[in-house]
Amino acid sequence: MDRLKSLLTAILRDWMMLLGLLLLATVFFMAATAPLFFPQPPDTMMGPPLQWPGQYAGAPLGTDGLGRNILAGLFYGAQISLLVGFASVTVAMVFGILVGAFAGYYGGWIDNLLMRVTELFQTIPQFMLAIVVVAVLGPSIQVIIFSLAVVSWPAIARLVRGEFMVLREKAYVQGCIVVGMSDMRIIFTQILPNAMSGVTVMSTIMIATAILMESALSFLGFGDPNVTTWGTMIGMGKNNLRDAWYIMTIPGIALLLTALALNLVGDGLNDYLNPRLRSQRGQ
Amino acid sequence: MSNPILQVENLQICVRKKPGVLILRGVSFHVNAGETLAIVGESGCGKSMTSLAIMGLLPDAVEKLSGTIRFKGRELPITDNRAMRKVRAAEIGMVFQEPMAALDPLYPVGKQVLEVIEEHEKLPRAMAWARVIDLLTKVDLPNPETLAWSYPHKLSGGQLQRVVIAMALACNPDVLIADEPTTALDVTVQAQIMRLLKRLQRDTGVAIVLITHNLGLVAHTADRVMVMYAGNKAEEAPTRDLFLNPRHPYTRGLLDATPNPERASAQGGVLREIPGTVPSIADPMPGCRFAPRCPNASDLCHARFPDPTYEGAHGYACHHPVTDARV
Amino acid sequence: MKPIRRRFPWAFLAKRVAYGALAMLAIAIINFFLLKLAPGDAAEALAGQAGTADPAYIAQLRAQFGLDQPLLSQLWAFLVRLATLDLGYSYVFNERVSVLIFSRMPATLMLMGAAIVIAVIGGIVFGVTAARYANRWPDRVISFVALLLYGTPPYWIGLMMILIFAVTLGWTPTSGMENVLAFNTGWDRVADIAHHLILPALAQSIFYLAIYIRLVRAGMLEVLSLDFIRVARAKGISERRLSYRHALRNAVLPLVTVVGTNVGNFLGGAVLTETVFSWPGVGRLMFDAMFQRDLNLLLSILVLSSFFVILANLIVDLLYAVINPTVELK
Numbered sequence A: 001m002d003r004l005k006s007l008l009t010a011i012l013r014d015w016m017m018l019l020g021l022l023l024l025a026t027v028f029f030m031a032a033t034a035p036l037f038f039p040q041p042p043d044t045m046m047g048p049p050l051q052w053p054g055q056y057a058g059a060p061l062g063t064d065g066l067g068r069n070i071l072a073g074l075f076y077g078a079q080i081s082l083l084v085g086f087a088s089v090t091v092a093m094v095f096g097i098l099v100g101a102f103a104g105y106y107g108g109w110i111d112n113l114l115m116r117v118t119e120l121f122q123t124i125p126q127f128m129l130a131i132v133v134v135a136v137l138g139p140s141i142q143v144i145i146f147s148l149a150v151v152s153w154p155a156i157a158r159l160v161r162g163e164f165m166v167l168r169e170k171a172y173v174q175g176c177i178v179v180g181m182s183d184m185r186i187i188f189t190q191i192l193p194n195a196m197s198g199v200t201v202m203s204t205i206m207i208a209t210a211i212l213m214e215s216a217l218s219f220l221g222f223g224d225p226n227v228t229t230w231g232t233m234i235g236m237g238k239n240n241l242r243d244a245w246y247i248m249t250i251p252g253i254a255l256l257l258t259a260l261a262l263n264l265v266g267d268g269l270n271d272y273l274n275p276r277l278r279s280q281r282g283q
Numbered sequence B: 001m002s003n004p005i006l007q008v009e010n011l012q013i014c015v016r017k018k019p020g021v022l023i024l025r026g027v028s029f030h031v032n033a034g035e036t037l038a039i040v041g042e043s044g045c046g047k048s049m050t051s052l053a054i055m056g057l058l059p060d061a062v063e064k065l066s067g068t069i070r071f072k073g074r075e076l077p078i079t080d081n082r083a084m085r086k087v088r089a090a091e092i093g094m095v096f097q098e099p100m101a102a103l104d105p106l107y108p109v110g111k112q113v114l115e116v117i118e119e120h121e122k123l124p125r126a127m128a129w130a131r132v133i134d135l136l137t138k139v140d141l142p143n144p145e146t147l148a149w150s151y152p153h154k155l156s157g158g159q160l161q162r163v164v165i166a167m168a169l170a171c172n173p174d175v176l177i178a179d180e181p182t183t184a185l186d187v188t189v190q191a192q193i194m195r196l197l198k199r200l201q202r203d204t205g206v207a208i209v210l211i212t213h214n215l216g217l218v219a220h221t222a223d224r225v226m227v228m229y230a231g232n233k234a235e236e237a238p239t240r241d242l243f244l245n246p247r248h249p250y251t252r253g254l255l256d257a258t259p260n261p262e263r264a265s266a267q268g269g270v271l272r273e274i275p276g277t278v279p280s281i282a283d284p285m286p287g288c289r290f291a292p293r294c295p296n297a298s299d300l301c302h303a304r305f306p307d308p309t310y311e312g313a314h315g316y317a318c319h320h321p322v323t324d325a326r327v
Numbered sequence C: 001m002k003p004i005r006r007r008f009p010w011a012f013l014a015k016r017v018a019y020g021a022l023a024m025l026a027i028a029i030i031n032f033f034l035l036k037l038a039p040g041d042a043a044e045a046l047a048g049q050a051g052t053a054d055p056a057y058i059a060q061l062r063a064q065f066g067l068d069q070p071l072l073s074q075l076w077a078f079l080v081r082l083a084t085l086d087l088g089y090s091y092v093f094n095e096r097v098s099v100l101i102f103s104r105m106p107a108t109l110m111l112m113g114a115a116i117v118i119a120v121i122g123g124i125v126f127g128v129t130a131a132r133y134a135n136r137w138p139d140r141v142i143s144f145v146a147l148l149l150y151g152t153p154p155y156w157i158g159l160m161m162i163l164i165f166a167v168t169l170g171w172t173p174t175s176g177m178e179n180v181l182a183f184n185t186g187w188d189r190v191a192d193i194a195h196h197l198i199l200p201a202l203a204q205s206i207f208y209l210a211i212y213i214r215l216v217r218a219g220m221l222e223v224l225s226l227d228f229i230r231v232a233r234a235k236g237i238s239e240r241r242l243s244y245r246h247a248l249r250n251a252v253l254p255l256v257t258v259v260g261t262n263v264g265n266f267l268g269g270a271v272l273t274e275t276v277f278s279w280p281g282v283g284r285l286m287f288d289a290m291f292q293r294d295l296n297l298l299l300s301i302l303v304l305s306s307f308f309v310i311l312a313n314l315i316v317d318l319l320y321a322v323i324n325p326t327v328e329l330k
């Protein structure tokens, strides 16, 4: 309870984080209320095509080249962005934590092997690997989530490994070893909770990266063809770059603000969780 | 008899924008040409701040509130970085505590000595370099020609401190401030460095301000001693006088905590703490800041700050000075 | 006065080359199994997705992949072909895959090089400025813009740049690498290509610019608080010299490593930038390969790009050792 209270005061003091949380809440709100405000699927024609924002009452942010409501697209796109971002990072976290924890806890050849594999995955150009995974397994939301997890886990694994290497030398962990606690219990109940703050911060920022990568895949036309995402909207809008630039500009801004929100929250969490390493950007 | 080359008068330093949080609470002292003045006192009493103030190198978080610092009779413009650059190293050199971190890891040590000469004197490169080699020789470094091209990480702590000393003396300053120059080194190296400093002082006539915790070192090397406590000057006296006849209870405590200052350096020479702790710099005590820990403290001590008293060259700030001499 | 020369780190080089070779082998194996993951057998996947259901082609692919052989010998065959750079033939592009990729390399390297230069120089200039004015308004503006850029989709920035600088202002061409119809030669051609390069290089650099600004700023602030900076101040040297000769050089060192680790990301980003700007490089080729479902070409690009990253990392490590005397290469 006290922790919660101190987190709340920290948030209120840090207006940048507050801004981030507000933006993020807006995106969640959009995702949650999409079917409420827009009962029709976002890819249905809702009015005349190429209506500029404010021009046509049925679509406050205008319509695209096929007469689809851009605002509806934004609401439904929020669902996909959040789903893909959170799901892929969750999968990456589970895998990255496992790899990092074992490498850092056991050290020696296990560490050596696991870290070499991790480095290998960091060597392969991330976005290209994601494309190839989608190419091999076919474009669907599940595959995209998987492909983004495949390219995201190494960073988490390395972070967790570093934390584990430091924490396992701590007296309390050595104490657990001496009293004969099992390795698994030590790893998951003693060390992991203390390693989570760094992971939380990194994951928050990685969700932003994952959302941007999903949008890039969709933009190129390699996304799930059955859903409307911000990336697809930008990709479509590209064709009307000259006469109706708002079509690609609006979802781009939505992406930017979402990524910004996650980065602000990540920075804020970092300041809160590691006060020692407080970034120099404020008092 | 005395010929003060550096005079500090009523120096007050506070945390920036907080005139109530005083780090130095009006410190006055002087350094005579060619002498060694030791400054001692518990950690946090303001020794380093005093020396940084003289160099015009106070950290951004603090500022001078009042007081003057005079060098050779004229006031040092310590807040004017541009003007102070001409003073630093050229007139007042400084040696810091941590030789391992004192040099830029990316340049050969000789180049870093050269930099000082180039900054302050218009000399042809070759002559300046010859001077670098000469300096490295003077601080007893082996193979100066080769060593000049070594990077800092290749040198030991003692060797690095010699380079730093060479740097500080490169332009023949009149004063050398040495802020705990040997604390980070091991005992045998400490003695070597102190012998080197004394020898260089004999050769060049530089005055040394030696900041240290090591009373053994003080007994051996200093002409006069200033004892500081919590931002104040507690006592000031010729070395022998201070050791035999300390008047301030804090000085007395310091000396008693070191059983035999003559052998202190052999024992590691670190002061054992007097019971209790130093008051916070933010604590607005009206009286003597040593009162909570002082065996002689009276109500007067808690109420009013003691004015300094002088008996010849021996000065102290205390309402109830110690009277019995140490044997 | 003559500096002592350091010996060339042959042992380190040999070790790194051996490690690089191992990594390449591992990447090749990963690729092999990626292909195995595809539904159906590899030949069907490759042919079917390449859009040519020609049975002769499938048979040829089967033979080429030795699909009747056990898994291990298939893998061996795959590796042997890779080692001899026999990456097969692309029916979509009517060209040998290796030729296709290598002919597209220069354009990508040029774009990548320009983007890295922009990101590094911009990162240093703005990062140093932000650090010098830490927590004052120039720092706040720079830091906030960097934060914004960090979250901006790079392809979208590219489109916006086309909209503003090419379409609206007409300062630059909208796409392509050169005006082929102008038949420029010599310096005219160089100037033309440079003109075409500006926008894509900027677009590609934006994200890294944001990272490098933050990195240089933090590095400068950290270095400026180190002891040796105070010692240097005590030597009386100027703030300028202090910033550029001592602080900057120390602060920028980590940047070299980071740029090295970003090489792969630059290559991945090239897929987007080159698609947006119709830049005829490997990234654009990858987009086309994906679009045409040419799986073999796609995998070949991935493998060769990974090889390139390994090579780049090796070079960066050597470079780092050259500019940082405290590194002992072992």
Ligand SMILES: Nc1ncnc2c1ncn2[C@@H]1O[C@H](COP(=O)(O)OP(=O)(O)OP(=O)(O)O)[C@@H](O)[C@H]1O
Pocket: B015, B023, B041, B042, B043, B044, B045, B046, B047, B048, B049, B050, B059, B061, B062, B281
């Ligand atoms: N940047 C700063 N901001 C605020 N206060 C500071 C700062 N730096 C030092 N101080 C305060 O100034 C006081 C004097 O510090 P100083 O470094 O001069 O002590 P010292 O006598 O040299 O101690 P030591 O023996 O540990 O070197 C300390 O109490 C410290 O709390």
Ligand code: SF4
Pocket: B248, B249, B250, B288, B289, B290, B291, B292, B294, B295, B296, B297, B298, B301, B302, B306, B317, B318, B319, B320, B321
């Ligand atoms: S003034 Fe009083 S409290 Fe302070 S040192 Fe002297 S006797 Fe002790």
Ligand SMILES: [Mg+2]
Pocket: B047, B048, B049, B179
């Ligand atoms: Mg100090």
